[in-house]
Amino acid sequence: MTLEPRSERNTMLLNLGPSHPAMHGTVRIMVELDGERILNSEVEIGYLHRGFEKTCENRTYFNLLPYTDRLNYVSPLINNAGYALAMEKLLGIEAPERAQYIRVLMCELSRISDHLTSVAAMGMECGAFTVFFYMMKAREYIWDVIEFTTGARMTASYIRIGGVRADLHPDYRAALEKAVRETRKVLKDVHGLLDGNKIFLDRTKGLGALTPEEAVSYGWTGPCLRSTGIRYDVRKARPYLVYDRMDFDVPLGANGDNFDRYMVRMMELDQSLRIVEQTAAAMPPRAPIAVGDRRYVEPSEAIRVSRSQRVIGPVRLSPNLEGSEKDVYRDIQAADRRWTLPPKEDAYTTMEGLIDHFLFFMKGRGIRPPKGEVYFSVEGGNGELGYYIVSDGTDRPYRLHLRAPCFHVVSALERLIKGRYVADVIPTFGSLNMIGGELDR
Amino acid sequence: MRPERVIGNLEKRFPGEIVEASKDGEDLVLVIRPEALLRIMGSLKGPPYSYKLLLDLTCVDFRRDAGAFEMVYHLYSLDANGRVRVKVRLPADAPLLDSLAGLWRNANWLEREVYDMFGVVFRGHPDLKRILMYDGFEGFPLRKDYPLRRRQPKAVKGNST
Numbered sequence: 001m002t003l004e005p006r007s008e009r010n011t012m013l014l015n016l017g018p019s020h021p022a023m024h025g026t027v028r029i030m031v032e033l034d035g036e037r038i039l040n041s042e043v044e045i046g047y048l049h050r051g052f053e054k055t056c057e058n059r060t061y062f063n064l065l066p067y068t069d070r071l072n073y074v075s076p077l078i079n080n081a082g083y084a085l086a087m088e089k090l091l092g093i094e095a096p097e098r099a100q101y102i103r104v105l106m107c108e109l110s111r112i113s114d115h116l117t118s119v120a121a122m123g124m125e126c127g128a129f130t131v132f133f134y135m136m137k138a139r140e141y142i143w144d145v146i147e148f149t150t151g152a153r154m155t156a157s158y159i160r161i162g163g164v165r166a167d168l169h170p171d172y173r174a175a176l177e178k179a180v181r182e183t184r185k186v187l188k189d190v191h192g193l194l195d196g197n198k199i200f201l202d203r204t205k206g207l208g209a210l211t212p213e214e215a216v217s218y219g220w221t222g223p224c225l226r227s228t229g230i231r232y233d234v235r236k237a238r239p240y241l242v243y244d245r246m247d248f249d250v251p252l253g254a255n256g257d258n259f260d261r262y263m264v265r266m267m268e269l270d271q272s273l274r275i276v277e278q279t280a281a282a283m284p285p286r287a288p289i290a291v292g293d294r295r296y297v298e299p300s301e302a303i304r305v306s307r308s309q310r311v312i313g314p315v316r317l318s319p320n321l322e323g324s325e326k327d328v329y330r331d332i333q334a335a336d337r338r339w340t341l342p343p344k345e346d347a348y349t350t351m352e353g354l355i356d357h358f359l360f361f362m363k364g365r366g367i368r369p370p371k372g373e374v375y376f377s378v379e380g381g382n383g384e385l386g387y388y389i390v391s392d393g394t395d396r397p398y399r400l401h402l403r404a405p406c407f408h409v410v411s412a413l414e415r416l417i418k419g420r421y422v423a424d425v426i427p428t429f430g431s432l433n434m435i436g437g438e439l440d441r
Numbered sequence: 442m443r444p445e446r447v448i449g450n451l452e453k454r455f456p457g458e459i460v461e462a463s464k465d466g467e468d469l470v471l472v473i474r475p476e477a478l479l480r481i482m483g484s485l486k487g488p489p490y491s492y493k494l495l496l497d498l499t500c501v502d503f504r505r506d507a508g509a510f511e512m513v514y515h516l517y518s519l520d521a522n523g524r525v526r527v528k529v530r531l532p533a534d535a536p537l538l539d540s541l542a543g544l545w546r547n548a549n550w551l552e553r554e555v556y557d558m559f560g561v562v563f564r565g566h567p568d569l570k571r572i573l574m575y576d577g578f579e580g581f582p583l584r585k586d587y588p589l590r591r592r593q594p595k596a597v598k599g600n601s602t
Contacts, residue, residue, distance in 0.1 A: 045572060045573065046571075046572060046573035046574060046575070049573040049574065051582060053558075053583060054582055054583055054587075054589065055589075058589050214546070216493050216494055216519070217493075217545055217546045217547070218545075218546045218547045219494060219495050219496065219545065219546075219547035219551075221494075230519065232494075232519055237522050238522070374465075375465075375468075375497075375515060375526065377496075384496065386497060386515070388497065388499060388513065388515070390501055392506075398501070401499040401513075403496060403497040403515070407547075407550065407551075407554075408547045408550075411546070411547050411549065411550040412546070412547075415546075440573055441573075
């Protein structure tokens with residue numbers, strides 16, 4: 001840390017963070033104060049640096065997926081989707097339609113959880129603890145839907161190269177409808193609690209404002225950029241998956257201050273709920289499964305029988321693999337079998353399936369994209385989430401770089417708090433929605 | 442403006458300084474000489490191209506195969522919805538390049554990260570120092586010759602505040 005007192009006056013250096021309840025994870029801000037006014041500041045990041053990019057260079061394309069969960073850990077499925085789509089562009093494959101709808105559904109649920117968390121934390125830091133509890137409650141309902149299908153609440157690793165890991169749970173609709181209904185209720189309550197709240201307005205209106213030109217110069221994207229009035233949303237500008245079939249608006253702010261960032265997130269929550277409902281309504285049906293005599297064979301029996309003869313009838317899979325049965329593969333995984341995991345039933349019961357399985361995981365085999373480079377971006381919770389991948393033809397990326405939207409947003413923090421009071425740091429920082437895992441990688 | 446026209450215009454304006462120009466889908470890919478970086482980037486940022494958003498800036502260590510570091514810039518034009526990828530090859534022994542901090546404000550932190558991870562030095566950067574690693578860390582972790590599992594003692598010096 002090199003911040004030295006720069007002015008002649010009697011100033012004070014104050015250290016905020018890195019471990020401070022209002023510092024969202026770990027970041028350190030050194031401020032030089034004249035009374036309560038901030039003359040200069042320096043933001044120090046890197047406390048959560050885990051060497052994501054270096055690690056990825058030493059993992060196979062399949063194995064590095066769980067690391068992407070841990071970037072923006074509030075919306076991990078969008079990180080999965082960004083990586084999977086970048087790889088699909090590099091490999092030249094496309095996921096089946098049902099998988100694309102499932103991805104959009106999961107991405108929007110993640111965005112809702114991301115925005116809920118951001119607004120909840122910002123409200124809490126301004127003293128509105130009720131908002132925090134209400135929004136956390138809504139987030140639980142959202143995560144219930146995610147857990148229903150992916151089996152995990154946060155680190156799901158669910159969206160895979162070429163498709164998704166498993167089909168939707170047969171009963172997901174009930175959980176989804178409940179989540180949407182409850183979230184709408186919470187949003188109405190939060191609007192009522194905060195929109196006209198004098199304490200909240202005093203700490204957000206006109207504070208931490210950035211002009212559109214400056215926001216562009218800082219590389220802002222996502223809700224923060226849109227709060228300044230610039231209409232840029234990757235889902236609209238460069239539609240991926242099936243976003244071009246969805247009917248949704250891009251909410252804009254006008255002043256680019258804390259309040260507008262809050263408001264844009266609240267309005268985007270409404271839009272995401274709309275998209276969620278549309279995907280659920282338009283979800284392409286699963287191809288019909290051949291009915292008949294479906295006597296399930298237990299795995300141990302299947303393995304025993306397969307030593308001497310072909311196994312007749314479907315194999316019962318472990319509950320962990322629910323939704324990834326061979327029958328649903330054509331709906332959730334790309335047709336090109338070279339890049340996707342072979343069905344478990346085949347690996348259990350046939351020689352070819354077992355060989356495919358081994359070849360997929362053997363060192364130097366598996367997913368080996370052609371030489372080349374790719375940049376693909378999706379709209380993450382915080383803005384444009386881009387993957388830049390350089391392939392040298394082997395089974396590991398030569399270089400994998402993440403364009404983390406947070407990094408650009410937080411780089412403007414010094415500018416936002418200059419000349420303001422110490423108390424303004426907290427709502428300003430809260431409105432930026434810093435996510436340490438994505439910022440420091 | 443169509444990518445072909447952008448390439449044509451730039452080649453006319455900066456003769457001999459654009460090494461390669463190609464297209465990646467709708468996006469433009471340019472390889473330029475390091476000396477021309479500031480002028481070409483300044484030109485791309487202004488009218489008529491107006492690639493005003495510096496999306497990303499990073500580096501790839503190609504020393505093993507090509508004997509060079511490669512800087513990769515991604516620019517985006519909000520008006521034309523176009524992306525351009527600009528690449529600059531730097532010698533392996535002395536990676537030195539002009540800083541873009543005067544053109545884009547986010548270049549400040551992005552270049553600090555590249556300096557931190559690859560040891561590329563940016564001329565004219567206002568405050569070039571490590572950003573993710575701590576003061577006193579030795580070496581550049583994303584270089585290919587930096588071992589994956591090397592451990593370093595936490596530095597005490599330079600961590601005065």
